[in-house]
Amino acid sequence: MPKIDVCLSPELIHLFDIKEKVVVIIDILRATSTICSILNNGAKEVIPVPDLEKAKKYLRKGYIVGAERGGKTIDGFSYGNSPFDYPSEVVKDKSIVLTTSNGTKALHLSKDADQILIGSFLNLNEIVNKIKTINKDCLLFCAGWKGHFSLEDSCCAGALVHYLSEHFELCSDSGIVTKDLYLQYKNDLMVMIKKSAHFKRLNHFGVNKDFDLCITQNLFNQVPFWNGSSIMLG
């Protein structure tokens, strides 16, 4: 039986051997939720970049570029980290470049993994099905916030642990605590979100509809994967 484990923060990723593993990146508020939305709305690909310099280069080449730090769209960019910034009429058949505070950094830290999937509540069931089909050791990688533990990312990781528990061996305490966390809040994820530090930070920016969307379970039925240069639906 393959193993499943949870990395609670990018600051802990060096403790895990990710080669040969399937890594699922989770950044609920909002990078991975937004990536799922962009691709579901018809974009050809999402190109994640770790820093603003690279994002500016793409901007000068005429790409649609989303750039966010600390919850806010960076000056000089027209798009941020909200799923609502990327409706179908904006993204259809286009390449979208994205740089965010935590999620795109976690992606680049996972580059040595065997396969890299983009996880969120929006595509929960399909992530579960995909991981079961691949049937290899799996690491759920919570993007967190500036290296800190994040309630909403961990809760989503716990959902995956829970729904995969019959098929994967759970081998760590981080898996147990995240599973317990999901089971505690699964019938009302908004209660969990409203407790989170990230809610308190983002709530000032008037992004309430983002919260509702980002905790909607199973809105989309495809799984984005990262091939090392761009993210596409698998």
Next chain:
Amino acid sequence: MPKIDVCLSPELIHLFDIKEKVVVIIDILRATSTICSILNNGAKEVIPVPDLEKAKKYLRKGYIVGAERGGKTIDGFSYGNSPFDYPSEVVKDKSIVLTTSNGTKALHLSKDADQILIGSFLNLNEIVNKIKTINKDCLLFCAGWKGHFSLEDSCCAGALVHYLSEHFELCSDSGIVTKDLYLQYKNDLMVMIKKSAHFKRLNHFGVNKDFDLCITQNLFNQVPFWNGSSIMLG
């Protein structure tokens, strides 16, 4: 109102500014439980050392030295990391030197804090009272296991968050998840211990009575503190 926060692993301690703060070191299985026991059994002090070389120097000088790595007593040392290694007749009025896998390392990572207390289930209420009396910003520092999240350390941190919640502002998601963890298991901490990875590791070594002791709440009514060179009752 002062703030309370939780550091889930020594690998995350650099994210926190610990100067001016009260730091509580928590390593339930077993360093901080053992330190509380040694001092309650009448030892004059516990001298925590981070590495085996320093421990050997103390051994050559004739000290009683406990040395543990990976759950086992190190060859050449007579004492390990079990509270039962240190009964009153062994430790009364003596200086005990201790080096362990995780707990004594966490101690040395906290050296810049304003005050450093030793926390465990054994002295839970007294730690709560002490922190209330000091009334400064407080960081609960889980020693974890080789940098990984630990269920039992986090559960004890959550107990402290819970009992201090009316007096301290909880300012992070790690505080929320650990509090939820404690509230879930507080009526039967053995259920929590038996789920933990550390139980599975240590259970091979026949230390069952250690588990029973280390989850006993409020057996002792004094708080050990570290003055930078040795740990004594405060």
